[in-house]
Amino acid sequence: MTATPVLYTCARSRGLRATWAAEEAGVNIDLKVLPFPPRYLVPEYKEINPLGTIPMLIDGEARMTESCAIAHYLASKDGPSPLVVAPGEPDYAAYCDFTYHADATITFPQTVFMRFVLFEKDKGLEEAGHAYAKWFWKRLVKLEQRLETREFLCADRFTVADICCGYALVLSENVGLDEGVPDSLKVYRERLKGRDAFKRAVAREEAGLKALEEAGR
Template structure:
């Protein structure tokens, strides 16, 4: 049985598993409480971050690497175009850009704004990380002007990768989405596999609902002024 440890970026993995129709279980990891008293998880990932994967004797960390492993191990799947497919270069680029260029950059913005001492929240590193995110986002915006999905006309794992990053930006308030990005997220999050993944990832579902309520409240207050 495939076991996914932790939500957060683990949502990408759960969504992929739902798209592929593979059996799995989600094993929660409480990072807020700390993982020092979670020896089962630390045996999988001694570094203590999520997500992690156990599949028989195989253990892995890093959400994009896990996704590539699952598609390679249990594919072929239309979620990963063949290397000879003209869509492959764009697929490969955006699959990795969703984490390396977008989500990873925003992580440092979010922890600076929310966890750093007040005087250090808008530090140089956080500002630079936001600039990196914004520059990479322009690649997404430009691509969406030409096609409904990042690899072309069909949904792929690259869309799972980038959708997570854009929703992370929106839910944390670290960066706003433009019209094209918002329409794209509405399109990708309308998939049945996404909805099933949200039902499995209850902490993510609660976070999304809380963030949506916060945005709606802000919109109502702005409209009242």
């Protein structure tokens, strides 16, 4: 009997990409929600993931720590899926590009903003954090232009690329970065948030967070 994949994450973190992908693909996962940041609050977690980062997926011998890669993996692990654009399809290159673009170009400046403006205010680096906020807003132009003539990013359907880029837009709303997000991308975000699988993913993570709070973690 094949063991159920285990996903370690924190509610509302980049791990939501993986939780969401699992819900969209109908893949059963053992979701383990940790307090944030786990490397300090759950030191034993570093025995599982020496980086101390989340998310972390364990599936048999597989060990994965990149949220976009995990989302792609979960969506495709059981075979071809409409959530993944396959080699040979016209938008295969765009699918790869936007899936990687999500973390490398969009989420990166968000994390710098969060660190220096929200988490480490006492270090006098808020100005740098706000500079990265502007960087984030400017980097949204690629998404904005891509979605001018289409409902989803690739192949005329919802894919993992939408999960990965869409999460960055959800994060901007949650951490005070919505000021510079174009209205067209806010409409796109609301369309994604209306998906049943997104709602289930959020509910699962919030339930895990509530359980932690009730346990005093």
